[in-house]
Amino acid sequence: MQKAFKVTLIPTHNQEVLINKTIGCARFVYNRFLTLRKELYNTEQKTLNYNGCSQQLTLLKKEIEWLKEVDKFALQNSLKNLETAYKNFFSDLKKAKGKKGVGFPRLKKKHGCKQSYKTNLTNGNIQVIENRLKLPKLGWVKFHKSQDITGKLINVTVTCTSSGKYIASILCETEIEKYPQVTQNIGLDLGIKAYLVTSDGEVVDNPKYYRTQKRKLRSCHKKLSRSAKSSSNRVKAKNKLARTYERITNLRDDFLHKLSTRLIKENSIICIEDLRVANMVKNHKLAMSISDASWAKFVVMLEYKALWHDRIVQKIGTFYPSSQTCNHCGFINPLVKDLKLREWSCPTCSNYNLRDNNAALNILGEGLRLIAAVGIPEALNACGELVRPGAIQAEIVETGIA
């Protein structure tokens, strides 16, 4: 199994400069070849694939001296990323048939995008000893050690966060000690009022980190907008704002990790609704709550942890009326479409249903039915969307809260 360990680097000044330079070069290569591919296509209807780009890159390095100063794997990976962006665009185009997909690859900007580069292991160019990480060109970089990094190294992604922290995500092939087998199955109804309600009737409150930090965010935004352009106060205000956002993300990730780990530990089969989060976020009234709840991230965590520990995450179709169906007799009550109706008595069997718990029970029932009908391997992607190979991988990030 592959597992990524995230650590905060403590680079020296020179290392910091080189990391920034590498990120810059990686972005330069990405943009340069995206432009080249576009031009070639527009003028000669030719496509330039990864191998073609790779050959051109070798020539380019002879021309541009400073490209040689940085990690060569970072540049190669930029080309690979570009190739993936193209592939995703075309596969989405086929699938979506005119609907909005991932879109055509765009130029990377110096600000506002993820600032990172990836390097691969070859001949011991990457090593971890105690609290030091050896990276190509950079040499040994110290990091804050919060967990043991175990397994065979595969690659490292170095990211500069908007508050100026340097994070290394170290991907390893590692043996994961599986949780003991259990027989308990569970259905989850993801909501807004409560983060989720289980079929056992457990209610997990929504922490709403964004809302609770809203005041602080507002004051940060105010300070930033009032500070004079290119003043040192502006830099300070900018960093403070970025740190506040990072804090929200960290708090939320921590919550999501703990919750997903516990659910995986306690249950063998976990049934969830296949939420089209992207569609739901379009509903502005709910948008902030939904983004804040970050269900998509939560579901991804459940899925990869299920893989690690031999559990099953069964998604059920979006159009299954989980709230409206009475779990006792199967009657579909259209009145329950009203979101305000939190509890109801079934008109046919007079069973008293709590909205979310009833939905969770139905989700569990439907999930188990799908598994029985379609079988486990097929059921896994019977209703779920096609998972892009990189998608789960990219999100496999453990922050030491196993």
Ligand SMILES: [Zn+2]
């Ligand atoms: Zn009923």
